[in-house]
């Protein structure tokens with residue numbers, strides 16, 4: 245938790261931006277895994293609730309009455325039976341004081357607060373819910389059916405939250421640096437353990453354990469796989485094989501719930517083949533290209549498209565693509581190799597604020613999301629600003645099912661060399677991902693220590709560790 249002043253001033257700015265009405269910010273509740281008292285662990289608070297109240301406890305709701313300038317923390321104090329099992333914890337009023345909130349009230353009073361606000365004609369602002377128990381809470385309080393709640397959520401509140409959370413404060417950047425330091429340990433642990441004969445699951449488990457040991461948890465389920473061409477390939481029981489590539493996409497979440505997100509791809513046996521190196525160096529060039537062009541005022545959409553053109557140009561050198569680069573990218577042929585976006589916002593959520601809606605977070609009136617296959621997975625497109633944190637994560641994948649599908653449908657024959665592509669069906673996929681901070685005149689890597697990614701550094705690290 246940051247200082248009380250941090251939360252007081254964030255709420256005061258939120259009130260100014262939203263203007264009027266009453267804001268109801270729902271914290272998360274425990275989430276049962278297989279029976280009510282066996283929940284997913286650790287508890288994960290809602291990020292916007294954390295941003296404005298900083299309290300990491302289940303069963304809380306923050307009410308900000310803008311019209312009457314009154315803030316209330318809603319929650320129930322725990323009883324003696326809870327203390328027997330979980331130990332003593334702060335009272336709701338102690339928690340409220342720690343975040344600079346004067347008033348507290350038990351959960352049973354929330355309905356009354358909402359009813360009174362409605363009687364007075366106050367607008368009730370809430371964010372789009374993503375957990376089903378919150379949806380039921382909103383249904384009970386406001387009578388809005390869960391299927392209509394996303395549309396009924398307050399655009400004014402969403403815009404205000406996105407505006408504030410998009411630009412990271414120095415103390416938030418420090419937290420992300422801490423997450424990246426844990427991420428470095430996670431990734432170098434995986435590189436040390438990777439060798440023929442070890443299971444994906446063993447390496448993945450050690451990566452997760454490293455995140456848990458130094459921080460709160462992983463920032464998303466760890467991807468560790470020899471099938472890098474499967475975007476979310478979670479670790480399986482299969483054994484790492486000599487000659488294949490292993491892809492590790494993993495991140496940490498600090499105790500204060502800020503994230504890191506990195507990807508590395510390396511040879512299981514520690515030495516790239518010439519064929520692997522040829523494709524790897526293209527991804528490396530695309531990754532590094534971003535560092536030179538990302539800066540305030542530049543549209544991330546344009547950076548993504550420039551990377552697609554660079555990748556197409558380089559794939560033409562290998563013979564896998566052909567024809568005019570501009571035309572190929574305009575047609576979307578490059579998405580055979582790069583079917584996802586170049587990167588996303590990152591902060592307290594690894595895909596920061598994704599629950600608030602991509603249209604609000606990554607796009608605006610000037611930059612609209614694309615509907616074309618591949619580019620439609622770009623989660624961020626709008627102009628960059630100082631203080632934004634994003635991932636830079638180009639990749640090249642050889643997805644057998646996609647190759648078969650496009651080939652059978654005769655798609656992009658002018659731009660893709662299908663005969664050659666057939667011989668890459670056993671290749672897998674490569675992604676290199678780092679986290680960048682947009683600075684006043686450019687951008688920089690987050691995380692003091694670079695997880696090795698230049699081929700010579702990767703091979704050296706794997707030989708010596």
Ligand SMILES: [Mn+2]
Nearest residue numbers: 505635637677
């Ligand atoms: Mn990512």
